[in-house]
Each structure stands twice: as structure tokens, then as C-alpha cells.
Amino acid sequence: MFSIGPRVVAAAALIGAFALGGAGYAGHQLAVSQTDARGNQSDRELVVRWEKRLQEKQQELAALEERASSEIDALTLRLGQLQARVLRLDALGQRMVAAADAGAEEFDFESVPAMGGPESDNLAESYSLLELENQIASLDGRLRSREKQLNLLERLMANEEIESQRQVDGRPVTWGWVSSPYGYRTDPFTGRKAWHAGVDIAAKEGGDVISVGAGVVTAAEDRGGYGYFVEIDHGDGMQTRYAHAKKLLVEPGEVVEKGQTIALIGQTGRSTGPHVHFEVLKNGTRQNPEDLM
Secondary structure (H helix, E strand, O other): OOOOOHHHHHHHHHHHHHHHHHHHHHHHHHHHHHHHHHHHHHHHHHHHHHHHHHHHHHHHHHHHHHHHHHHHHHHHHHHHHHHHHHHHHHHHHHHHHHHHOOOOOOOOOOOOOOOOOOOOOOOOOOOOHHHHHHHHHHHHHHHHHHHHHHHHHHHHHHHHHHHHHHOOOOOOEOOOEEEEOOEEEEOOOOOOEEEEOOEEEEOOOOOEEEOOOOEEEEEEEEOHHHOEEEEEEEEOOEEEEEEEEEEEOOOOOOEEOOOOEEEEEEOOOOOOOOEEEEEEEEOOEEEOHHHOO
């Protein structure tokens, strides 16, 4: 019978122990390596997820920047349009001030409106984009309303000016007095009763003879007893005549404005002194000039 000695048993036990320990160590190392592999894989997945999220945020930021840029461009365009309209309104206001002969200092459209006041203790925040858009929309509405009002007022003033120009009235001199009325009078040369078809207005020689209405000069000439003579057609059958001038300042066919100087006061023709003989005709029939003076 084969028997195993104590030394063999001890060696076998020692070898078994080493084998078991080696197997345990190998299993531990395998478990560690597998855990590290899983950990590394988990870290990589986490990094990938964060990179993807970062890219998404960058895209969102780029989209917000593009939207903000577009909104700023739109507001800038609207602001430029409003500024152009304000310039037009300023120009219109200046024309109206000049036309109305109003005080240029009081209605100065070139200066910034005067404003002020103490600094507020309750300082508000800056306007939000929505509030700014609402402010611009409100200003746009007010500008539209003012444009309509000023354009209407300008047309009314223009019509009033045209009507004033067409209206034939006033005196043909800036200063003078009626030395001979319209109607029958004693002729200054013959002493007899004679019809006087106009009024004589004595004035200083060389003074202005002015048109009492806008119209077209139909005659500017030396006409015998009238001396240097001007006739103006005002339309609607209305004519005015100015006689005895020292010098004529207009020519036939010339368009004149109301109040324009057309001649200088003189005593040419059948005259006893410097004056203006002023006649008014309606549809060829002489009228009393004093009704227009």
C-alpha cells in the first residue's frame, strides 16, 4: 500500500494555499480591471453628454445673439425713419413760422426743447426691449397725428394766402391822403363841374405806388393826361389803374403780387402836384375805389 508522508502532505497543502491565493489575487485583479473599464466608460459617456449639452447652449446663445441683432437693426431702422419725419416736421414748422411771421425765438425748430428738473431719488431701471418698442410705437403715432395736423394747417394757410392775394383791397400808397374823391367835382384846371372816375391820393414824390392785389400788368406806359400809367388785371373782371407816376417799375405781361411796388409817385400828365390817381373797374364799369380802401 502506497502511503503519503507528512512532508508531502505539508508541501501539497502549501502548494494548494499558494494556488488558492493566486486564484484569489487573479480574481481581484480581474474585478479591478473590469471596474476600471466600466468607470472609464462611464466618464467618457459623461464627457460626451456634457459636450453635447454645451454645443446645444452655444447654438441657443448664437440664436439669441442673432435675434437681438435683428431686433436692434429693426429698431435702428425705425429710429432713422422717425428722425427723418422729425426733420420734415421741423422744416414744415419753420416754413409756417415764416409764413405766419411768428416769433422765430419762441418757435425755434432747430434747438432741442428745453427740459430739466431735480434728480429723482427713485431711479428706475433702463427700458426693456418691449418697453422701448412701445415707446417708439407711441412716438410714431404722435408723429403721424402731428404730420396730419401740420399739413392741414399749411394747406389752410396757403389757401388763406392765395385768397388774400386774390382779394383786391387796401390803399395804393404806404402813406398819403385823399385829395380828390370819386364822383363829381370841380375840375382843378377849368373850374367846371366834371366827373372824376377815381380818387386822388396826395403823397410825397418818389414814394411807392403799390398794387392792391395780385394780377397781371396789362399796361405800363405814358398815357396822355394820365401821365405814366399802370393797369393791372386781377381776374374775375376786376382791374385797377394807377396814374401820374414819376417812374414805372413793371412791364406789360408781368405778374405782380399784392403789396408789390409797381411805380414811384409823381406828377406826370394832367396834374397839379405829386399824387396817385387810383381807379377800380369791375367788368368794365368804374367803381368807387374808397370802398376798397
